[in-house]
Amino acid sequence: MSTRQNEESQRGNPVRRGCFQCAHKTKKFAFSLILMVGWLSAISAFSGQSKQGDEGILWQEDFTQPFQPESVMSVDIVVSENRVWLADKQRRGSSHLTFDIPIDETHHYLQCSLLEVSGEGYRCFGFKGEGESMDLGGGAVPGLYTFDIQQTYPALAAKGKVRMWFFVHGGYTEETPTPLGPSFKFDWLRVTSEPKEGVVMSVVGGGALKVGSKLMVTVWTLPGAKDVTFELRDDHGKTVLLTSDPYIQLKRLKPGGNVWQGEVTVEPGYCFTGDPPGAKPSHKRKVFMLSGAATVVGGGHEKLFTNLPAEVELE
Amino acid sequence: MKTLSLTTVFRKIKDKNMYFAFYLVCGVAAMAALAPPAFAETLDAGTWSGAPIHLDGKLDEDAWRRAPVQSLSSLKDYGAEGVKTELRVLHDASALYLGVLCYEPKMAQMRSAVTQRDNMICMDDCIEIFVDPGHSKEHYYQMLFNSLGTQQDLEVLEGGRVFSKLWNGGWRVAVNREGGRWSAEAAIPWASLGGWKLLETRIGLNVTRERYATGQQQLYSWSRLDRFHDPARFNELRVLALDPARLVVGNVTLGTDVEPEGEKWRVFVESTVTFNRPPPSGWTVHLLEAETRRELASAKGEGTQKARVVLPPFERAGLGALTTIVEVKDASGALMGSRIVPVELRYEPIRVEITRPAYRNTFYASEPATEIEGVVRLGHRLVRQGGAGGRLQCRLTDAAEKVVASGEFPVGSMDTVFKLACPALAEGNYTLECRYERGASSEAVAATVALHRVPKPASGNEVRLDAEGRLLLNGAPFVPIGWYGVEWIGAVRKGFAAFPKEVNFFDNNRPAENDALYAGGKYFSLEVHHGKFEGSKHTEWDKRDDLSDAMRKNVKAFIEQYRSHPGLLAWYLADEPEIWDVRPLWLEDFYRYIAELDPYHPCYVIHDSLVGLKIYASAADIQCPDPYFIPSVVGSLQKLKSFLQAARPKEGTARGLWATLQTFGYHQMGLDILTDPAKRCPTYRETRAVHLYGIMLGAAGFADFMPQTADSDPELRIGMPHIQKEIAWLKPYITAAASAALPCQSENPSVEIVGKRVDGKDIVIAVNVSGSPVEARLRLGGEGEWRVVPEDRTVTPSGAVITDSFQPFDVHIYCNDPKAGEGLVSPRKVDEEIAAYRAAIKTPEGNVMRLDNVAMICSSGSTYSYGEGLFDGITDGLGWSPMGDAPRWIEFVFRKECRPVRAIIHSPNLGHFEVQGWTGESWVSIGQGNGAFSRLSGGALAPVKTEVPLSTPKPIIKLRVLVPNTGGEINEIWVMEESAI
Missing domain, CATH: 2.60.40.1190 (Immunoglobulin-like)
Incomplete structure (x- = not known):
């Protein structure tokens, strides 16, 4: 039995490893799955391939077993040394795979660790809940990503499971034969309760981000962190200014603690159109995929990323 | 939602x-x-x-x-x-x-x-x-x-x-x-x-x-x-x-004419049908009113490739826009093609188009004014009444209505070409009347056209287009090579004279820079920007089809203020008007008014859509599309091709084609390259490819978009001057007439090739438009040795064919002149120059301001994701120019805590500044200084080194340089730890 499985089992909080095909079909099956995963994890541990996970992990795909998504659409998948390389084979604008993940009121953060991106061209990965019009989030550079499924898909979260679409975009090309798109190397994917490391943001009290509303940012850091700042960007990557400061300075909730928080009240006078820089006014939309990057000095990942699809009313 | x-x-x-x-x-x-x-x-x-x-x-x-x-x-x-x-x-x-x-x-x-x-x-x-x-x-x-x-x-x-x-x-x-x-x-x-x-x-x-x-x-x-x-x-x-x-119909166009018929109008329609394949005989054309699907007219057609069919006239109550459906049917009545074609019904019994002078119906001082050429098109009624039997009288009169020249021409068809010889015209305005008569009893119809003979401008330049759309500056071909905008690259710091001599043109949005540009040997366009120019508060372009009186007044004042400047090359009429919802008719009126106010400078418009190129085609002398893309990111050059082909003017219309290409990275416009590396600048090779391919596609000038921040990118800063030199070398190729084209061919579809014979030598440009390396067999059109310009190599055809290798988006220029391209630098050597620059990036020991030690840079008002030039060890790189309201600051987040003891700043104009450190709890002042101000002769600024001792009682995580009031820029900053002292 792996160290992680052992710890989780002792807390009565079993880890479900992603088999991507059959999570949550029946309790009996789930139990069998847990046993099976535990057994497989144990093998992994003994073979020296296990990775250390966070506490509170409900589900994890760490690529120690054959990788079997629910469906695959034009994604090139290479598993090597307990990591997966994903790339867009089709290069026509979109490729994806799907997998099912469990979720409950406690465990609603989807995290992924992107280790490396190789190859030239437009690129990004992204998650989206099946049946939802909004993306959950994504990115294009290495780092630790945390997405709050419950916040974005409250209805899906209540169902106890989510079929997640995992996009890998490699930019369009018309070359023949079609070259493989940029490759993304992931270390693991997880559904967790409070992450051991990560960042999330929310509009306090919900609703639109507008003058007077508060944006709350929470960051969990590993030991050694000395400073945490947070930048907010729109879906073009352009800085979203809510005050005169281009970033939010976070402070520890408790001295010596690993949880940092910052809250900023949106001040008047900061316009946000959602248009790319230099662009003329385009047709109006209200909901934007905000992205946030926390910069951590000392300890753990230097960059932690998150997304928040949110209504923004700043004109 | x-x-x-x-x-x-x-x-x-x-x-x-x-x-x-x-x-x-x-x-x-x-x-x-x-x-x-x-x-x-x-x-x-x-x-x-x-x-x-x-x-x-x-x-x-x-x-x-x-x-x-x-x-x-x-x-x-x-x-x-x-x-x-x-x-x-x-x-x-x-x-x-x-x-x-x-x-x-x-x-x-x-x-x-x-x-x-x-x-x-x-x-x-x-x-x-x-x-x-x-x-x-x-x-x-x-x-x-x-x-x-x-x-x-x-x-x-x-x-x-x-x-x-x-x-x-x-x-x-x-x-x-x-x-x-x-x-x-x-x-x-x-x-x-x-x-x-x-x-x-x-x-x-x-x-x-x-x-x-x-x-x-x-x-x-x-x-x-x-x-x-x-x-x-x-x-x-x-x-x-x-x-x-059966579906053999390709394109369908309509020509219309009307004549009064009592209280109504009689409408004549001629359709031109192009077939993809030969149609069966006995086909017919049917014209329907789209709104009601009522048939207006029909006629039998003849022809197998492109056929003109004159439809019987029909009556309409009024003139104006009419949307029609043109149906082409076979003998059995089955549809072979159906197209919706909008037309504009206008009463013009006789129409005159002037082809000489080719440009704006105006003779310029740099061209002879001894012959007027044109085409007269008769209305259908006259043709029906026997147009060919009539005569066309052309009479040119001066402003005093004195006849200067006249001539009579036989009318052979609907289109009558005339050439009216005249004495060398003096300066002034003229009226050409074209009168058609057939027999003494027939009603005569006439049309008049205003012609002008303008003097050499008293001050400033004579800039115009010739019949093939080439720009002529005081009669000599001119290929604009330059930039969109002047705020960048330190026009302030360097002075315009510091730019390579090949850079001869700037789009100037700041008239205050006119003199500095001209003093630096650069020509410029001035932005009138569909009425949004300096001082104008009118925003009427999306509400009207013509200029308001107030707008005319403002435009007049602006044009008259600057039109005589010797550095003025053109008027920059509008930037992507389709995005501003500028009405096409309004823009056309705007263009015509400016052309009337200033005959000496052409007008151009920048477009970022194919639709824009079409709907504003009549609203400028020069089309200048700006298809921004990075070739290896999108894997193709197709976007450039689509835009330039759509913008290419018809032959003989005296309309020009320029291009505004991407010479920037979106990260330099505030987007975050950290989260999307594809927002980078194009490389030197990619930039070379789009420019040379653009030339192949007909671009005869460049106003590239390179914001000031792009100067910090070595690929562009080092590469662009070499590209501009190549464009300048290609000037004879660019300005050569279409008739100079060579019969060269590529046997590989990924490699496109166009050649021209110029000044007795052949120049052939071949571009690999794909993102893959290819070997291509090329027929250059001649034997003997060809020099590959500027690659320091030659190729010799075997059986009239050469085989050459192309990297993705590679461009080879072949010339049969053994000395061609002397002085140009091989792209391989430019690559080496860029690599050498990167290798020269250095930092002294103890400097904590290094790329590998800075986790984040931001400045007042925005994050700052292009800061690499700030601490690359090279003080001529662009650094930070504070923007926005004071106080202004730039801030660096270090990866490790540090206790710096000294800051070294290179700046040409930094005033009082303060250095602050973040201790984990608060900002504390750790040093203050005053930058020097250095102006070189000619107005350029030079960076000056200023050292400031820092006092850091506690380790700091972040460092901020605060410029409270005085502004100034920073070219280079080092922050030294004690170990370096």
């Missing part, structure tokens, strides 16, 4: 084509996918006999009942919220019929707001039809309608990457709403579609549904695909009743 997916935004940025964003929302926004991947299916479309289908949306004909029912699948699992959508497909020899039944338990919540054709139907609950005639997987038609029956249609090219909303198909739809469902019947005449390349009875077809009744977007599709605009995955439909061999 509708949102854009990340993917949509991603593509939107990629294309930088915001004007078409809504098309992306229609289809590409739907980037989610069907669960199991599947490929297109092949099905047979049903046929029927019996009563025809009556389009009422009810699907109650027997034919529908018998038709197989297809289902649209949801692109995602919508659970209980999902709905059924049924599709029935029928066809006959004339049309494709689609019956769509949309089950909708929430009829009251459906979105159905769009009532005007060609508006954003995709924002409503709607059906989208995609038809790919001939299943080309490249060229298809998208037709949308909502539950009100409002239609929108688009022609889509290049597999879903180029959209044109100018296409209007002759398809019809009727919608019915009842109970818990809405249904529709659509009829798409085969003949209304172009693109029939195959003689097979197969088409690509998909039908999709967008549903919003639940408050969230739901997407359904018949074909199994992951995005709507994926023609390769459209289902294949066999339409056996269709005879595609």
Whole structure:
């Protein structure tokens, strides 16, 4: 039995490893799955391939077993040394795979660790809940990503499971034969309760981000962190200014603690159109995929990323 | 609530084509996918006999009942919220019929707001039809309608990457709403579609549904695909009743003329029909009023490739816009082609077009004014009355109405070409009257045209275009090579004279820089920017079709103020007017007014869409598209080709073509390269490729967009001057007449090739337009040794063919002059120069301001993601220029705590500044200083080194340089730890 499985089992909080095909079909099956995963994890541990996970992990795909998504659409998948390389084979604008993940009121953060991106061209990965019009989030550079499924898909979260679409975009090309798109190397994917490391943001009290509303940012850091700042960007990557400061300075909730928080009240006078820089006014939309990057000095990942699809009313 | 997916935004940025964003929302926004991947299916479309289908949306004909029912699948699992959508497909020899039944338990919540054709139907609950005639997987038609029956249609090219909303198909739809469902019947005449390349009875077809009744977007599709605009995955439909061999009509154009007929107007129409394949004899042309489908006229046609058909005249009550349908039928009455063609009915009994002088009906001092050439076109009535038997009298009079020249010309057809010899015209305004008469009893008709002979400008330059659209500066060919904008690159720091001599042109949005530019040997255009120029507060361009008096007054004042400046080369009329919703007629009036105020400088417009190039084609002398893209990011040069081909002027029209190409990275415009590396600058090689390919496609000038921050990119800073030198070397090639073209050929479709004979030597440009390396066999058109300019090598044809290697987007220039390109630097050596620059980036020991130690840079007002030039060890790199309201600051987040003791700043003009450190709790002041101010002769600024001791009682994590009031820029900053002292 792996160290992680052992710890989780002792807390009565079993880890479900992603088999991507059959999570949550029946309790009996789930139990069998847990046993099976535990057994497989144990093998992994003994073979020296296990990775250390966070506490509170409900589900994890760490690529120690054959990788079997629910469906695959034009994604090139290479598993090597307990990591997966994903790339867009089709290069026509979109490729994806799907997998099912469990979720409950406690465990609603989807995290992924992107280790490396190789190859030239437009690129990004992204998650989206099946049946939802909004993306959950994504990115294009290495780092630790945390997405709050419950916040974005409250209805899906209540169902106890989510079929997640995992996009890998490699930019369009018309070359023949079609070259493989940029490759993304992931270390693991997880559904967790409070992450051991990560960042999330929310509009306090919900609703639109507008003058007077508060944006709350929470960051969990590993030991050694000395400073945490947070930048907010729109879906073009352009800085979203809510005050005169281009970033939010976070402070520890408790001295010596690993949880940092910052809250900023949106001040008047900061316009946000959602248009790319230099662009003329385009047709109006209200909901934007905000992205946030926390910069951590000392300890753990230097960059932690998150997304928040949110209504923004700043004109 | 509708949102854009990340993917949509991603593509939107990629294309930088915001004007078409809504098309992306229609289809590409739907980037989610069907669960199991599947490929297109092949099905047979049903046929029927019996009563025809009556389009009422009810699907109650027997034919529908018998038709197989297809289902649209949801692109995602919508659970209980999902709905059924049924599709029935029928066809006959004339049309494709689609019956769509949309089950909708929430009829009251459906979105159905769009009532005007060609508006954003995709924002409503709607059906989208995609038809790919001939299943080309490249060229298809998208037709949308909502539950009100409002239609929108688009022609889509290049597999879903180029959209044109100018296409209007002759398809019809009727919608019915009842109970818990809405249904529709659509009829798409085969003949209304172009693109029939195959003689097979197969088409690509998909039908999709967008549903919003639940408050969230739901997407359904018949074909199994992951995005709507994926023609390769459209289902294949066999339409056996269709005879595609019959669909031979390519393009249809109309020429119109009217004459008064009592209280009404008699309308004459001549259609020109182009055929893809020879049509059977006995074909006819039918002209219908689109609104009523009433036939206006019909006539038999003759011809197999391109045929002109004169239709019998018909009467109309009024003049103005008329939308027509032109149907071309075979002898049996079956449609061979049908096109919607809008026309403008105007009364012009005789029309005169002047071809000499070629440009603006004006003789300039640098050209002889001894002959006037033109074409006279008679109205249909005159032709009918025997135009060929009449005579054309041309008479040129001066401002005092004295006859200067006259001549009589036989009228041989509708178009009469005349050449009127005249004595060398003196300066002044003239009137050319062209009078047609046939016999003494016949009514004479005449048209007059204003002509001008302008003197050499008293001050300033004479800038004009010749008949082939080439820019002439005081009579000599001029190829503008330069920049859009002047704020960048430290025009302040360097001075314009510091730019390479090949850079000869700036688009100037700051008239205050006029003198500095000219003193630096640079010409410039001034932005009048569809009336948004300095001092103008009028924003009328989206509300009127002509200039207001107030606008005219402002424009006049502005033009008169600057038109005599010796550095002025052109007026920059508008920046992407399509995005500002500038009305085409307003812009044309704006252009004509400026042309009237200043005959000595042409006007150009920048466009970022194909539609813009078309609808504003008459509103400028020069079209200047700006297709921004990075070749290896998109894997193709096709976007550039599409834009330049669309912008290419017709021969002999004295219209020019320039290009504004991407010489920047979007990260330099505030976007974050950390989260999207594709927002980088193009490399030197990519930039070279787009410029030289642009020249091959006809671009005769460049106003590249290179904001000031791009100067920090070594690929552009080092590479651009070399590219500009190559363009300058190619000036004879660029300005050579079209007749100088050489018969060169490429045997590899990935390598495009164009050659010209210039000054007795042959120059051939070959471009690998693909993102893959290729070996290409090229026929350069001559024997002997060819020098590859400027690559320091030669090639010798074997059997008139050379074989050469091309890296992705590689460009080779071949010239049969052994000394060609001397002084140019080989691209390989430029690569080495860039690599050497990167290798020279250095930092002294103990400097904590290093790329590997800085986790984040931000400055007041924004993050700052292009700061590498700030601490690259090279003080001539661009650094930080504070913007926005004081106090202004730049801040660096270190990866490790540090205790610096000294800051070294290089700046040419930094005033008082303060250095602060973040201790983990608060900002503390750790040093202060005063920068020096250094101005070199000629006004350029030079960086000066300033050292400031720092006092850091506690380790700091972040360091901030605060410029409280005085401003100034920083070229280089080092922050030294004690160990370095």
